[in-house]
Amino acid sequence: MPSEFNRIHYEEVTSTNDVCKEEHKKSSIITVITADKQTRGRGRNNKAWASPKGNISFSFGYTCSGLIDGLSVKAGLTVAKTISKSLGRPVKLKWPNDLIFQSKKIGGILVEAENVKEKFILVIGIGINFSIVPEETHWGDLDIDDYKLKEKFISELIKNLLKDIVDDPSPDWHREWNEFCVHLNQEVELENNETYIFKGVNNLGRMIGEKSSQTYVISESSLKVKGLY
Template sequence: MIVRAGVKIHFFPEVESTMDVARELARRGETGAVVADIQRRGRGRHGRTWLSPRGGLYLTLILRSAPPRLSLLPLAAGVAVVRALRRLYGIEVRLKWPNDLLYRERKLGGILLEASFHREIPEFILLGLGLNLNTPVSGEEPRAISLLEILGHRVDRDELLRVLLAEILHSLELSPEDILRSWKSLSATLGQEVRVHTPHGEIRGRALDLTPQGGLLLETPEGLREVLSGDCIHLRST
């Protein structure tokens, strides 16, 4: 166990999922972050499989206190990741609503949020992050990309982890207004024609803005629609 950016890191060579390990640690009162070299059953939103071979960054941060608007936490984390990648490598990464990191419309990583509540009060929050670092992934998934494929060389995971954690901790101190403003300035989604799959059906329209809770405001033929959660597909660039 070591400390990076003031955060205690629990390192594992291989786990089923860093979210699962972090959940068990959180239930025992632990704090810090879980990092693994390999996830056998890494997952994204809605339980989807996240390809997690050796050479990626698989991280779950255990938080004990909730920000003023918990729904903005994935957006704040996305801003932090983009800032860390720009700071270290100078690359233009954008944010796709609600939780993807894109490089030229190809997925570089994703963010996952889970929370445990007791009487409507969060006991702990798990902020998960998966980033494709030093392994070619486009052969397995043409819509994905890794830092190795972008930069043409391997990156130092430990250096990235240190900078990334510092940026995430900084983002947790931002006001809701600053989180929304920062996310919108880095968005790949706003201005796009999109299709959003929601629990209540599919909605098509142009992504206009974020709502105060971090939802997506769409302009549709039927008028303005607010979408709080769902899978967003970009239909064309503007």
């Protein structure tokens, strides 16, 4: 039987992840928070994420017995597939958790966890630019300004997160992630300025890099990729 969930929508919040975490503590079922606008949205490494009205600010919270390796990478695949299928935009993925459309970043994933009574509340935060103002065009967007389409997408995204993350996770999800990767078999530069050929991800969401005929597994970094934003 599919998991139950409770969705709460706000016109404005500080952070959907923060609200999702607190609301989920009051409930035993999956919590989904959406908002028209965030005033203190954030991305990885606590970087600010602009969340003006018109885009999607979305958080999906649930309780789990332990932390899940590669959850943000896996969730990114679900988001990219949902956008591509329900909105007709061929979105790609940049490791570890960026959503790419027409060579620009249009969104990202932020997973946060809190240990509560020997279990973990896991919150998957998703921000997507549907339509941005001209002064923000160094980022990309999906060029969609249609409320019904957004609601259709949100409904599909919830359904797919329930299936892919909670109810029926596939052990081979990483193979499909590699098909969506925008920089597969390309040279990438890590935060420490070392370069590798990106060969994909493993089933824990970790990067597989190749250098001087040697293979390396890299668990955490950000990438620079020539030609992307």
